[in-house]
Amino acid sequence: MTKVITYGTFDLFHEGHYKLLERAKALGDYLIVGVTSDYFDKCRGKFNVHDSLMTRVKNVEKTGFADEIIVEEYFGQKIDDIKSYDVDIFTVGSDWIGFFDYLGEYCKVVYLERTKGISSTEIRNANNVKLGIIGNEDIVKRFVQELACVSSCELIGIYCNDEDKTILPNVTRFNYMDKLIENCDAVYVNLPLSERYAVIKNVLLSGKHVLTEFPFGDDLDKAKELIELADSKNLVIMEGLKTAYCPAFNKLISIAKSGLVGNIINVEAKFTQILADDLDTQIKIAGGSVVSLGAYPLLAIFKLLGNDYTEVKFYSRIENGVDTYSKIDFSFDGAIASGIVAINAKSEGDLVVTGTKGYIYVPAPWWKTEYFELRYEDINKNSKYFYKFEGEGLRYGIVEFIKCIKDGKKNNMFLSKEDILSEVAVLERYKNSTDVKYF
Numbered sequence: 001m002t003k004v005i006t007y008g009t010f011d012l013f014h015e016g017h018y019k020l021l022e023r024a025k026a027l028g029d030y031l032i033v034g035v036t037s038d039y040f041d042k043c044r045g046k047f048n049v050h051d052s053l054m055t056r057v058k059n060v061e062k063t064g065f066a067d068e069i070i071v072e073e074y075f076g077q078k079i080d081d082i083k084s085y086d087v088d089i090f091t092v093g094s095d096w097i098g099f100f101d102y103l104g105e106y107c108k109v110v111y112l113e114r115t116k117g118i119s120s121t122e123i124r125n126a127n128n129v130k131l132g133i134i135g136n137e138d139i140v141k142r143f144v145q146e147l148a149c150v151s152s153c154e155l156i157g158i159y160c161n162d163e164d165k166t167i168l169p170n171v172t173r174f175n176y177m178d179k180l181i182e183n184c185d186a187v188y189v190n191l192p193l194s195e196r197y198a199v200i201k202n203v204l205l206s207g208k209h210v211l212t213e214f215p216f217g218d219d220l221d222k223a224k225e226l227i228e229l230a231d232s233k234n235l236v237i238m239e240g241l242k243t244a245y246c247p248a249f250n251k252l253i254s255i256a257k258s259g260l261v262g263n264i265i266n267v268e269a270k271f272t273q274i275l276a277d278d279l280d281t282q283i284k285i286a287g288g289s290v291v292s293l294g295a296y297p298l299l300a301i302f303k304l305l306g307n308d309y310t311e312v313k314f315y316s317r318i319e320n321g322v323d324t325y326s327k328i329d330f331s332f333d334g335a336i337a338s339g340i341v342a343i344n345a346k347s348e349g350d351l352v353v354t355g356t357k358g359y360i361y362v363p364a365p366w367w368k369t370e371y372f373e374l375r376y377e378d379i380n381k382n383s384k385y386f387y388k389f390e391g392e393g394l395r396y397g398i399v400e401f402i403k404c405i406k407d408g409k410k411n412n413m414f415l416s417k418e419d420i421l422s423e424v425a426v427l428e429r430y431k432n433s434t435d436v437k438y439f
């Protein structure tokens with residue numbers, strides 16, 4: 001019996017996939033099809049896969065060509081599969097010519113002619129989301145670079161009210177904000193917090209989706225108004241806090257919630273920065289510590305312990321009239337938590353989740369989580385988890401934004417509207433100096 005194996009994502013299953021499987025089957029007697037897992041696709045740079053793994057497996061199954069379907073989860077798995085399934089022929093489309101020659105050491109390698117004129121990328125890109133950018137904070141450059149890794153999305157241009165600011169080359173500059181909005185389906189708003197509310201409202205009233213930088217705001221009524229406005233117009237409104245969307249952070253939350261370290265009784269998250277040598281520049285870049293960085297520890301605390309805290313207290317060191325080092329303490333029913341943020345002081349930027357059976361340790365920078373450890377009294381039980389964090393991480397949020405728009409999803413579980421409002425409520429309390437001790 002000749003055993004054949006082939007692999008693919010098989011997203012938005014089309015004729016090219018069908019013909020490939022048909023010919024792969026004809027190469028032998030038994031066909032094994034490896035369908036890539038979502039995580040593996042992200043690791044190999046495929047970010048906008050539309051269909052779920054189950055849908056993709058079902059579509060392969062429906063063709064009737066596969067005798068066996070397996071999931072491809074890691075680099076190097078092809079060699080393991082060829083050995084363990086005793087495979088005679090590895091085959092894949094001609095777009096991969098040469099790439100898999102190294103498998104020739106284990107079995108025969110056949111490249112089948114790729115079907116011309118059709119691809120999942122083309123299908124996905126048929127209805128590209130037209131995206132505009134309003135603002136030109138420093139992060140815009142990184143955002144544009146990250147956008148290049150996301151398919152189904154086309155950058156229309158930037159509007160920036162500061163004429164002195166240079167715009168990235170190859171990006172169209174619009175002189176009027178309304179003209180940009182008119183030409184887009186969705187807008188990424190990247191402006192100082194004080195200017196954001198009015199612009200977001202304008203974009204929503206024009207019927208366009210909004211992705212805004214963190215924090216979402218520091219005025220609860222205004223935040224609610226924007227969310228309700230988006231809902232009433234069936235528009236997506238999302239906050240672009242990268243950690244919320246990245247794989248390792250989400251695995252960490254799932255593992256913590258599943259009880260592997262027992263009941264969670266304390267969460268300690270720190271994010272400290274010194275971006276510039278002099279404080280004035282530092283303040284200009286970042287603003288105060290709570291408003292510029294508070295969203296990160298709040299995310300970790302609320303995701304792990306929920307939003308129902310019984311008490312919150314703030315401690316802030318003030319320099320030049322701005323909070324440069326702050327601690328936010330929470331009490332929950334049965335747990336406590338604290339976040340430390342700084343724009344002019346430095347300490348370890350780690351995250352520690354204390355449980356009744358052990359703890360989770362995430363080394364700095366935890367907000368770009370790639371690795372974390374579960375640690376116990378008996379060190380033999382310790383385990384380490386690794387997940388890739390691609391580029392600057394902004395792509396994870398952009399992908400979710402585009403997906404929500406395309407699928408007509410108004411809320412997302414990574415950073416829901418309830419999460420956003422909890423964040424804003426804390427920042428509003430801080431702004432109004434409720435429960436703040438200055439030092």
Ligand code: C2G
Binds near residue numbers: 096117
């Ligand atoms: N294919 C084809 N003709 C097309 C499109 C795709 O023959 N018009 C083939 C591809 O060459 C591949 C298979 O269909 O053999 C699945 O394609 P994708 O889903 O795009 O998967 P791909 O990213 O090519 O992954 O480990 C995964 C494999 O390396 C292949």
